[in-house]
Amino acid sequence: MVLMSDHIKALPTLGVGASLSLSSKPDPVSLVQTEGGPSFVEYAGLVDVDAIIEEVERVRAAGAPVLYHPSHINFCGSYANSKTWLEATAQHIEAVDSAWFAQDVAYCFWETGAAYSTSLGYFVPPIFNRASLEKAIERVKEVQDTVAVTVAIEPPPLTFITGTMPLFSFFGELAERTDSAILLDMGHLVSYEMASGKKVHDELAQLPCERVVEVHIAGGRLKEVADGPIYVDAHECTILEQTWQMFEAMLPALPNVKAVCYECEGVAESSVLPTLKRIRRIVRELSASEALVASLDGVV
Amino acid sequence: MSFEQQERVMFDLLFDSKLRNQFCEDQVRALANYDLDEAEQGDFNTIRPDALQLDAAMRADLVLSHLCKSFPISFSIMSSLPNGLDVLKQLIDTTTMTSASIERATVFGNRLREQYATFSFASDKEQAIAMAILEAELGMAWTSTSLKQVVLAKGLEIEINAVLGDDWLEKPIKLAAYVCAAIIPQSYLQLKKVLCAVSDDCLWRQLNNTPLSVSIRKKTLLTEDPRLLVVRGYISRSSQCEPAVDFKTVELSEGFAPLFQHVNGTVGVAEILSQLSQIGAQEQMLQGVQSAFKQLLDYGMLEFA
Numbered sequence: 001m002v003l004m005s006d007h008i009k010a011l012p013t014l015g016v017g018a019s020l021s022l023s024s025k026p027d028p029v030s031l032v033q034t035e036g037g038p039s040f041v042e043y044a045g046l047v048d049v050d051a052i053i054e055e056v057e058r059v060r061a062a063g064a065p066v067l068y069h070p071s072h073i074n075f076c077g078s079y080a081n082s083k084t085w086l087e088a089t090a091q092h093i094e095a096v097d098s099a100w101f102a103q104d105v106a107y108c109f110w111e112t113g114a115a116y117s118t119s120l121g122y123f124v125p126p127i128f129n130r131a132s133l134e135k136a137i138e139r140v141k142e143v144q145d146t147v148a149v150t151v152a153i154e155p156p157p158l159t160f161i162t163g164t165m166p167l168f169s170f171f172g173e174l175a176e177r178t179d180s181a182i183l184l185d186m187g188h189l190v191s192y193e194m195a196s197g198k199k200v201h202d203e204l205a206q207l208p209c210e211r212v213v214e215v216h217i218a219g220g221r222l223k224e225v226a227d228g229p230i231y232v233d234a235h236e237c238t239i240l241e242q243t244w245q246m247f248e249a250m251l252p253a254l255p256n257v258k259a260v261c262y263e264c265e266g267v268a269e270s271s272v273l274p275t276l277k278r279i280r281r282i283v284r285e286l287s288a289s290e291a292l293v294a295s296l297d298g299v300v
Numbered sequence: 301m302s303f304e305q306q307e308r309v310m311f312d313l314l315f316d317s318k319l320r321n322q323f324c325e326d327q328v329r330a331l332a333n334y335d336l337d338e339a340e341q342g343d344f345n346t347i348r349p350d351a352l353q354l355d356a357a358m359r360a361d362l363v364l365s366h367l368c369k370s371f372p373i374s375f376s377i378m379s380s381l382p383n384g385l386d387v388l389k390q391l392i393d394t395t396t397m398t399s400a401s402i403e404r405a406t407v408f409g410n411r412l413r414e415q416y417a418t419f420s421f422a423s424d425k426e427q428a429i430a431m432a433i434l435e436a437e438l439g440m441a442w443t444s445t446s447l448k449q450v451v452l453a454k455g456l457e458i459e460i461n462a463v464l465g466d467d468w469l470e471k472p473i474k475l476a477a478y479v480c481a482a483i484i485p486q487s488y489l490q491l492k493k494v495l496c497a498v499s500d501d502c503l504w505r506q507l508n509n510t511p512l513s514v515s516i517r518k519k520t521l522l523t524e525d526p527r528l529l530v531v532r533g534y535i536s537r538s539s540q541c542e543p544a545v546d547f548k549t550v551e552l553s554e555g556f557a558p559l560f561q562h563v564n565g566t567v568g569v570a571e572i573l574s575q576l577s578q579i580g581a582q583e584q585m586l587q588g589v590q591s592a593f594k595q596l597l598d599y600g601m602l603e604f605a
Contacts, residue, residue: 048539078304088541110311114541115401118366120314121359127310129343131303159355162310163343195351225350232358 007150008181011213011258012099014065015039015295016280018272019216019235019263022055026269032064036273036299042067042261047085049092056096067214067259068098071117073143075105075153076126076136082114086146093149099258101143102152102183102214105136105174122233123156128163128170136170140178152181152213157233158191167192168203175211182208184254185216185263186246187239191231200246204253212254217247217279218263236266239275247279248286257289305335306343313347314356315397317390324349360392365504370405370441372503373488374412374434376495377521379511381419391415402452406445409438422518429485429521436488436529439480443533444545447478451535451543464597469573472605473593474565478533479601481560486525487551494520526554532601548599552592559589565605569593 017040020028031037041059043066045052056066070089074081093101106123109115117123126132144151155171167189175182189200219237222229231240251257262279264272280296287293309331312319323330323344331341368375378384391411399407413434421427484491494516498506530550537544562572572593573586581589596602 047541048537050539051537078307082541084540088539109401111398113400113402118362119401119404120397121362124310124314127303127306127343128346129303129306131306135303159358160348160351161346162306164346195348196346223354225354227348227350230348230351230354 005179007179008211008213008256011150011181012065013289013291013295014067014099014259015292015299016260016262016276016283017041017064017067018276019043019069019218019261019265021265022052022059024266026264026267026272028055028059028064029062031269031272032059032062034273036277038064038262038276039295039299040065040067040259040261042069042263044069044071045092047072047088047092049088049095053095060096066096066098067100067102067261068093068096069102071103071123072108072114073103073139074108075103075139075143076132077107077139078135079107079109079111081139081142083146085114086143089143090147093147098149100150100152100181100213101147102154102181104154104156104188105140105171106156125156125158125160125162126170128161128165128167130165132163133165133170133173136174137177140174140180144178144180150181150213151178152183153178154183154185154216155188155192157185157188157231158195159230159232161192161196166198166203166206167196168200168207172206172208175208180211181213182211183214183216184212184250185218186243186250187216187218187220187231187233189246189250190220190240190242191233194229194231201249209253210256212257214259214261215247215250215254215257216261216263217243219267235263238271244282248282251283251286252288255288257287257292260292302335302340306340309334309336309344311397312394313344313352314359315392315394317356317393320352320356323347324353360389361504361508363392363397364388365501367405367408368504368507369500370444371409371412371434371437372496372500373491374416374430374437375503375507376512377430377433377517378412379507380514380517381421384419385508385511387415388412402448403445405441406438409434409441413438422514426518426521432482432484433491436480436482436484436531439482440531440533440547443478443480443531443547447533447535447545448543451538452540455538455540464594468594468597468604469570469590470568472566472568473563473597473602474605475560475563476532476600476603479530481528481530481557483526483554483557484529485521486523487527488529488549491520527551528554528557530596530601532599534600548601550592550595550599550601553588556589556592563602 018038019042022043028041041064059066104123106125108117109119218235220240221232221234221237223232262275378388396408416431496503532548533545535543536546
């Protein structure tokens with residue numbers, strides 16, 4: 001196991017925050033200013049920082065740091081990222097002072113031309129084999145060469161699985177060989193279990209847990225199909241019981257979590273605060289990250 | 301070993317319904333034409349066929365919800381035709397999806413035009429009207445693509461419209477770049493109001509839940525108040541990554557269309573008005589024509605040669 005680098009240890013602890021759309025409900029500024037609101041705001045935005053900087057500045061002026069979490073980087077596969085888009089991403093991150101840069105490891109565009117994952121409908125997941133891992137290492141390093149902050153890689157939502165390499169073997173080796181941090185989305189882990197029939201806890205030994213700096217929890221839907229349920233990411237929906245269980249099971253194994261993010265774009269404002277409260281309660285009770293728990297002192 | 305071949309297989313499984321259906325029945329036979337060794341082929345054994353079908357359907361749905369914004373009225377009309385929504389879904393295939401994202405709307409729109417020609421409308425007239433609307437929407441998509449390509453290649457800046465001088469009537473005029481025009485049966489905004497019940501963002505979902513009724517389609521398309529729709533694309537946000545294009549639109553009476561033939565860079569508005577006067581046009585009509593030309597110049601749809 002490769003030792004975790006100082007740059008990951010040194011990342012700031014951001015507490016329990018929310019992923020929101022900057023220009024629609026629930027309003028990020030209003031939530032940040034409410035007691036028990038998010039301590040940071042994460043957003044998926046356009047690559048050009050000029051397009052969103054005014055809205056981001058409103059959030060920062062309200063007292064919350066922001067994390068940029070886009071969906072236009074190919075962190076896997078044969079198709080290289082555009083230098084122009086990478087440079088714009090780096091400028092974006094610097095301008096909004098995002099403490100790290102995390103995105104799902106997936107295909108956002110195919111062959112020629114940079115684009116958002118919406119160009120493919122949504123993320124196309126990587127093939128889980130060794131050749132694919134080598135390509136993913138190339139892609140992550142390509143981003144690291146341009147982006148100044150720590151890169152965090154995230155297992156994507158998985159409707160289906162291609163390849164036989166276990167999820168945490170793939171991501172563990174990818175993180176160590178690129179010296180990246182890791183973001184774990186609890187719903188995505190549930191999706192992996194349903195699509196593969198495997199249990200992430202059986203693979204936990206392959207995951208460099210100390211590299212996990214961020215945890216996501218979000219709403220989802222189950223689609224019943226012939227061979228059992230399939231998890232579908234749906235941030236506007238309520239958090240499924242399986243996702244809460246995954247959250248409770250994973251937190252004790254992750255000693256270095258700096259941020260827990262409730263992805264709640266499109267969720268009614270009235271239900272965001274109670275959910276944040278529940279997340280904080282679970283963090284206090286179960287998180288192995290002392291810094292994260294300490295960051296909740298005095299917060300409802 | 302060919303990882304690139306594996307990537308090709310994965311893409312084709314997502315966007316080639318024939319291959320996907322074959323794969324769900326017999327994986328080995330479906331992948332026989334790809335250059336994969338046993339281990340590479342074995343990587344696809346982990347795919348749950350039911351999950352793959354679900355994924356592909358959701359993916360096509362999301363791509364269509366995006367494309368629907370470029371062709372709102374045409375999508376709405378399609379939803380009222382037998383199997384119209386299925387045809388739209390079938391167009392999300394490897395041909396559409398291998399096109400560069402910046403060109404995808406035009407690639408898709410051209411293919412949709414081919415499909416339109418094969419549908420049975422209530423009458424030839426109705427079909428021609430539906431086609432004219434699609435041509436207008438395709439013109440806007442094409443203009444947007446062209447403009448973005450130029451900006452990405454040359455870094456075009458947002459332009460500021462020129463102020464017309466006192467002598468504007470005398471100067472020869474020509475059609476500006478990134479302008480398209482089409483004759484449509486009614487005002488585009490009015491058509492959209494009647495045929496698209498919700499905003500562009502929500503339209504695809506709405507049409508799947510509640511397709512446009514045949515009676516509303518027939519009634520609307522055969523209500524005639526024809527207009528010349530003139531649209532000019534312009535860069536609303538310049539960028540080296542994703543320039544944003546917006547449109548200025550002007551709707552003129554259908555009778556204005558023949559005057560466009562004189563807009564060739566050699567004559568000015570005054571000369572066109574003089575010719576109209578010589579063939580007996582009344583003062584009120586001449587004022588209307590002059591006003592329309594001024595509007596087109598103000599909006600940058602015409603420019604001085």
